[in-house]
Amino acid sequence: MTSFAVPLQPYHFVTPRKIIFGWGCRQHLAEELPRWGRRVFVVCGSRTLEKQGLLDELRWLVEKAGIIWQFLTTISREPLVCDVDGVTRQLQAIGVRPGDLLLAIGGGSAIDLAKAVAAMATNSQGDSVQDYLENVGRGLKLTQPPLPVAAVPTTAGTGTEATRNAVISSLDPPFKKSLRDDRVMPLVAVVDPELTVTQPPSVTATCGMDAITQLVESFISNRRKPIPQLLAPEGLRLALKWLATAYRDPDHREAREAMAHAALLSGICLANGGLGMAHGIAAALGVVAGIPHGLACAMLLPAALRTNRSAVGHELAYLGRYALDKDFPNDDAAVDALIEAVEQLRADLRLPQKLREIGVSQEMIPKIAAGSFGTSMSGNPRLVSQKEVEDILRNLY
Structure with missing residues (x-):
């Protein structure tokens, strides 16, 4: 087979700080979360996951590890600006404190929403996440580190558990743009192929x-x-x-x-x-x-x-x-x-x-x-x- 090589030039490389991969590896989530915080705000990607008992299973594991579980929302569509702004307000009304983190369980939509909310929860220079999106807002940058994010994907496609952006859409005006920052990369990605079976x-x-x-x-x-x-x-x-x-x-x-x-x-x-x-x-x-x-x-x-x-x-x-x-x-x-x-x-x-x-x-x-x-x-x-x-x-x- 013909070899292929890229000329070496300076580059930077970002990934989640830790990736856990394997059939049934969601069991390890409870071992990881205490490393990053003491309270998790949960974003779910589908009510089907709730009906199947996955959320109850993960909640039991997390709470057994001494982590406080706080459910935020379920999203079954690609996240809109209004979704990010609404969930951010919900989180801020509860009150953000040291030791908080976001836990996204679902497909790319849930993980993108969690990443965007994690960023907006600690950055309030703008009135909306739109102010931070590429080429459509005010060009604001994140000045404060986002809350940590843990991602548990339940689909095999977007790879959002390992990306440094959150894709957010709008219907009026119509656009689909990214909130991009190395720090929105999930700290831990728990990739359990068993969760994609359903x-x-x-x-x-x-x-x-x-x-x-x-x-x-x-x-x-x-x-x-x-x-x-x-x-x-x-x-x-x-x-x-x-x-x-x-x-x-x-x-x-x-x-x-x-x-x-x-x-x-x-x-x-x-x-x-x-x-x-x-x-x-x-x-x-x-x-x-x-x-x-x-x-x-x-x-x-x-x-x-x-x-x-x-x-x-x-x-x-x-x-x-x-x-x-x-x-x-x-x-x-x-x-x-x-x-x-x-x-x-x-x-x-x-x-x-x-x-x-x-x-x-x-x-x-x-x-x-x-x-x-x-x-x-x-x-x-x-x-x-x-x-x-x-x-x-x-x-x-």
Whole structure:
């Protein structure tokens, strides 16, 4: 297999201070929390988790360790500005004191909400979290350290348990932007693949495609770094091999473990290596058309691969050879095989192939294209014009 190396240049690398990974490892949460605080404010990602008894189980473990458990909220959608501001006010009304921390149990939405609230609880220069979001607010920076965050993901996709940003949306005005600071990175991430078993197949599919897109884009980003370059190919190998199995057989332990690990690696990679075109357009699809993020990534990834192969063909060929564990006669064949593997996986997951199938109208396309040029797009390895994005979207229509 052809080797691949990134020229060493100065870089910084951030991860959770501690990662605990493994089937059933949520049992170790009670051992970790006393290291960081004495009272936890809990953000949950789904009422299903409550009905299944997971919250009761974790509460028993936490309280047995002498930690005070204070439930804040449940969120079942991508967090909005009003969600962050409302939960922050709720937390501040209770009163924040030394030894407090946030515990997020759920998918990326719950973890993002917890990270944003943890930051806003200790920073009051602005009137709203919007004042701190990239390119839409007052450009305020966090002057005080956020409350510590512990993350227990229950989906395998976003990798938010290992990222240094919280993605927050707004309906009026419409946007999807990040609160970004190294200090919102969770201090501890407890990644228990067993918790993903009860996710519906559709969630398994779209979350998994989000992880795959993050692994690919962080590898080819113009901000790519040496450590993510080592991690992303292995995460992609796991995801391409096991996602369809996790989708078809939710109780398949090896598949669930592989996908949870791939998602974790994708979060570490994007936090340190950036993203690209697929995520840039996916964010705009979410804002303009309400398309779930993972589904948008799944639809856009093949187009992003084709668009970028002229600039990073060697890198994509390396990914193809490594992730598919095959040798190819040349780089073009390897890139073709990678694209075909992604498209076949989308078909196996029964995901929509065209924008018109998910409620996007042709009239939305110019607005989606115009909104695609945020932080993610700035990491794309080649410049893409608004006209080119419109053409890509029309081809996908």
